[in-house]
Each structure stands twice: as structure tokens, then as C-alpha cells.
Amino acid sequence: MIAMSEIANPTAAGAAARTPRDAVAAVVDPELRVVTIEDLGILREVREDPGTGRVTVTITPTYTGCPAMDVIRADIRAALAAVGRTDVEIVTAISPPWTTDWITEAGRAKLAEAGISPPGPARRTGPVPLTLTVRCPHCGSAETEEVSRFGSTACKALWRCRSCQEPFEHVKAL
Amino acid sequence: MNHTADLTEYLLRLGDDALVAAQRVSEWIASAPEMEEDMALANIALDQLGAARLLLSYAGELMTEAGQAPPAAGDGPVTEDTLAYLRDDREFRNCLLVELPNGDFAVTMAKMLFFSAYQRLLYERLANSTDERLAGIASKACKEAAYHLDHSAQWTIRLGDGTEESHRRMQAAVDEIWPYTHELFLADELTGRLAEAGVAVDPAALREAWLATVEPVLTEATLQRPADGWRPAGGRTGLHTEHLSYLLGEMQVLHRAHPGASW
Numbered sequence: 333m334i335a336m337s338e339i340a341n342p343t344a345a346g347a348a349a350r351t352p353r354d355a356v357a358a359v360v361d362p363e364l365r366v367v368t369i370e371d372l373g374i375l376r377e378v379r380e381d382p383g384t385g386r387v388t389v390t391i392t393p394t395y396t397g398c399p400a401m402d403v404i405r406a407d408i409r410a411a412l413a414a415v416g417r418t419d420v421e422i423v424t425a426i427s428p429p430w431t432t433d434w435i436t437e438a439g440r441a442k443l444a445e446a447g448i449s450p451p452g453p454a455r456r457t458g459p460v461p462l463t464l465t466v467r468c469p470h471c472g473s474a475e476t477e478e479v480s481r482f483g484s485t486a487c488k489a490l491w492r493c494r495s496c497q498e499p500f501e502h503v504k505a506l
Numbered sequence: 507m508n509h510t511a512d513l514t515e516y517l518l519r520l521g522d523d524a525l526v527a528a529q530r531v532s533e534w535i536a537s538a539p540e541m542e543e544d545m546a547l548a549n550i551a552l553d554q555l556g557a558a559r560l561l562l563s564y565a566g567e568l569m570t571e572a573g574q575a576p577p578a579a580g581d582g583p584v585t586e587d588t589l590a591y592l593r594d595d596r597e598f599r600n601c602l603l604v605e606l607p608n609g610d611f612a613v614t615m616a617k618m619l620f621f622s623a624y625q626r627l628l629y630e631r632l633a634n635s636t637d638e639r640l641a642g643i644a645s646k647a648c649k650e651a652a653y654h655l656d657h658s659a660q661w662t663i664r665l666g667d668g669t670e671e672s673h674r675r676m677q678a679a680v681d682e683i684w685p686y687t688h689e690l691f692l693a694d695e696l697t698g699r700l701a702e703a704g705v706a707v708d709p710a711a712l713r714e715a716w717l718a719t720v721e722p723v724l725t726e727a728t729l730q731r732p733a734d735g736w737r738p739a740g741g742r743t744g745l746h747t748e749h750l751s752y753l754l755g756e757m758q759v760l761h762r763a764h765p766g767a768s769w
Contacts, residue, residue: 396646397556426560427642429649480542481657482549490542506649 352387353378355411362403363485366446369404373434376425386419387412392430394506395486432487432505444469449491449502466502468493478502509703512696513637514568515599516706518589519742521561522600524647525590526750527621528554529757530604531614539611546657550618553650560643562586591761595751596744603686605741605750612665612672612679618658620683623719624690626651627712636704659723666727673728680724681732688737691716 356378357370369375369391377390389408393401405422412420432451435443440450449469465474473495480490481504488501532551538544566584569575575584578592603621608614629651632644665676691713693701700706724731740746760767 393556393646395553395556395650396560396643397552397554399552426646427638429642429646480546481653481660482542482546484545486549486552490545504653 350415352380352412352415352417355415355417356389356408359404359407359411362400362407364443364446364448366442366448367435367439369408371436371439371442373430373436373439374404384419385417386421387417388421388423390423390425392425394430396426398486400485430506432503435503443503447500448488449500451503451505454505466491468496468498469500470498471496509699510568510572512700513640513705514565514572514574515696516700517561517565517568517640518599519601521558521565521589522598523604523621523625524554524561525558526598526600526753527604528552528558529753530606530608531618533608534614547614550654550657553647553654557643557647557650558590559586560646562589564639564643565589587761591758595746595754598744598746598750598754599742600746600750601686601689601741602738602747603683603689605747605753606683606686607749609679609682610675611661612675613682615658615661615665616676616679616683618654619662619720619723620687621690622651622654622658623716624687624712626655627715627719628707628709631707631712635706640705655719662723662729663727666724666729676727677729680729684732684734685736685738687716688734689739689741692739692742694742 357368357375359369359375361367361369361372361374364372372394374391374394375389376392377388379388379390380386381388389412391401391404391408401424408422409420412418431454433454435450443450447469449466452466466476466478467474468476468491471493473493475494476491477494478489479492479499483490483501487503487506489504490499491502492499528551531547531554534547535544535551538547563586566586566589569584575581576588576593576597578594579588582588603617606613606617608617626648629644629648633641633648635641635644662676662680665672667673668676691709693708693710697706697709701708721731
């Protein structure tokens with residue numbers, strides 16, 4: 333719930349109530365608009381220097397070539413500026429590499445609700461495992477089939493439900 | 507021999523492999539056999555480009571510190587863009603396989619099968635490199651290469667074990683590309699020094715595991731594994747096929763016509 337005072341003056345109320353961490357954690361993924369970068373595990377750390385007040389944000393890309401990273405960086409700066417923080421450094425860490433196991437339970441629930449089937453557990457080594465069942469996020473049926481391993485973004489595959497005939501996207505385990 | 511110079515050269519080999527592969531694969535976008543494949547190839551090209559950017563940025567930083575820039579680059583710092591856009595073909599260190607034309611779809615899949623099987627094994631081992639930054643890039647890229655391998659293996663099997671015509675074309679593609687795979691496993695003094703330091707992987711040591719990856723795919727696809735014969739090479743020392751110049755011409759034209767252009 334949003335308090336009336338925040339609606340009346342969102343910037344001032346937000347600036348008082350929200351920490352830099354809260355502000356950054358609320359940044360929405362530009363390609364999966366239903367989840368935040370925290371839900372996806374892209375946000376690794378928000379650190380404040382108590383002396384200078386500088387905020388250092390560490391993020392990690394889902395895939396090395398993910399074109400959303402530039403937008404995410406800009407959105408983080410904008411979110412911090414909205415709570416009055418402009419001395420910001422954004423560090424991109426690629427190690428340890430991102431895995432779909434870092435997607436939070438809340439994130440998985442939000443994906444499923446939006447009709448995007450969340451990933452199963454990631455493998456550690458070896459070849460890409462056979463996915464046993466991907467449930468249709470629309471009707472829950474296990475009668476589904478992969479249409480293409482690669483979807484509209486690097487992190488998703490295209491699937492189709494044989495029960496309700498609806499196509500859907502599946503975040504592939506990585 | 508100077509360790510930094512060795513590492514720089516090694517990063518250029520890895521980065522140029524990924525960059526040229528990305529540029530070549532991206533030529534398929536909007537021309538692939540089906541729309542899903544357009545998206546798949548775009549994704550794969552993007553993965554390669556992502557790894558290329560990390561590797562070439564690292565090489566560029568080392569070159570800037572060492573005060574060495576490509577001749578066309580002028581005085582400023584060496585960046586991923588300087589390296590991608592302002593070097594000529596003789597300065598590129600990629601293997602010949604990635605610069606070869608796409609050919610028909612079977613040739614593209616044969617190239618991807620052989621190359622991604624190599625990259626996955628290479629990155630898997632480089633994830634343990636004593637150079638932490640390189641190890642980080644490799645452990646990230648390794649996961650992506652596994653998907654490229656899986657994709658190209660599925661197509662190889664589907665085409666090889668498909669119709670008479672698809673089988674004929676897939677076999678012709680495998681035969682055409684096979685000779686170029688030998689260069690991937692060529693060791694030289696540079697890889698010897700870096701492997702000894704725990705930074706690089708001895709390329710020759712990868713071939714056995716590579717064969718164990720690709721041979722079962724060829725068998726399942728009812729394809730003949732070609733005999734080892736002709737072994738074209740030269741990419742690691744800048745001696746390329748004529749195809750690279752055309753690829754670079756297209757990749758570099760905008761930047762060279764409008765230096766520093768951005769959007």
C-alpha cells in the first residue's frame with residue numbers, strides 16, 4: 333500500500349523513507365517488466381561509503397551480450413537520483429557468473445503469473461540437460477513442447493502448450 | 507618474453523575468434539530458414555559479441571598501459587572499439603574457421619558445431635586460469651557455449667539424419683569445414699609459455715575431448731567423420747583467407763567513415 337503523503341509528494345516521501353538499496357532493488361528489468369533486477373539476481377550489492385556518501389552498485393549480466401545492461405545502468409542512476417543520490421558508481425561483475433538459481437521465489441512467482449514459465453534448477457557442468465517437464469503457465473498442463481531453444485531475449489526459450497494451444501516463453505536454466 | 511605482451515596476444519586470439527564469429531553469424535538475421543532460427547542465430551551472435559567485448563576490452567587496457575596501439579588508432583587509449591574497427595586484416599588473430607563464409611545453412615551449422623565444441627572445452631578449462639579476469643570471462647562464456655553446441659548438434663542430427671538432400675548437404679558441409687578445425691588445436695611458443703604459467707590452455711590438449719564431443723554427433727547424424735588431411739592455418743599470425751577483408755569492410759565502414767560516431 334502507498335501512503336497518501338507519498339502520492340501527494342512522491343519524491344520527498346520517497347527520499348525520506350527509502351534507502352539507496354530499496355531504490356535500486358525496485359528497478360524493473362527492461363525486458364521482463366514484471367520483475368525487478370533484485371528478483372532476477374542481477375543486483376549483487378549496494379554499498380554506501382559513510383564518508384563520501386558515494387553509492388557503489390554491483391550488478392551482473394544474465395548473458396554477456398545482454399543489450400539491456402545499458403538501460404539497467406541508466407535506470408539505476410535515475411532511481412538513485414530520485415532519492416537524492418547522484419555520486420554513484422556502477423560496477424559490472426561477471427564472476428561468479430549469473431545463474432537462474434539466483435532468481436528469487438518471488439521473482440519466479442511473478443514470472444509465472446505473467447505467463448512466463450520460470451526455469452528449473454541450473455546444471456553445474458556437462459551438456460545441456462533434457463528438461464523433463466515445463467508446465468504451461470496458462471493452464472498448468474505438462475503437455476508442452478519446445479518450439480525453439482532461443483526466444484525473444486537471450487534468457488528465454490519458446491514453448492507451446494499442447495493442451496490449451498497457447499504459446500509461452502520459458503526462462504531457460506543457466 | 508614479456509608476460510603482458512603474451513597475454514595481450516592471447517586475448518586478441520580469443521576475442522577476435524568471438525568477434526568474427528559474431529559478425530558472421532549475424533549475417534543470417536532475417537535470412538534464416540525460419541523465424542525461430544533468426545532469433546536463435548541473433549542470440550548466439552550476441553553471446554559471441556558479449557564475450558568479444560570483454561576480451562578485447564581487457565586486451566585494450568593492457569595495450570594502453572604498454573603504450574602500443576594499432577597503427578590506425580592514433581594516440582588515445584586502446585578500447586574494444588579501436589580494436590574492432592581500426593585494425594586491418596593482418597592485425598586480426600582469429601582462426602580461419604570463423605571467417606569462412608556462411609555457405610548454406612548446413613555449412614553454418616557445421617561451423618558452429620565444431621567451433622562451439624572447441625569453445626566450450628576451452629572456456630571450461632580457462633575458467634581455472636591463474637589470470638582471474640580471464641577466468642571470470644571464461645566461466646561466463648562457457649555456459650553460453652554449451653547452448654550453442656546443443657543447438658548446432660541438434661541441427662546437425664536433424665539434417666544429417668533427415669532427407670536424402672539434407673543428408674547430402676550436411677555431409678558436404680562437414681567435409682568442407684573439417685580441415686579448418688585443425689588450426690584450433692595448434693600450439694605454438696606463445697601458448698606454451700602461457701600454459702606453463704597456468705594462464706592459457708594448451709590447444710593441442712583439447713583435441714581428444716573435442717573429438718569425443720563431435721564424433722558421437724556425426725555418428726548419430728549418420729554422417730562420415732572426414733579423414734584428416736589438408737590443414738590450412740595462419741589466422742593466429744594474421745595470415746587470413748580473402749573472406750576476412752570483406753567481413754571487416756562491412757563491419758568497419760561506418761566507424762571509418764564517421765570516426766567516433768555513436769547513437
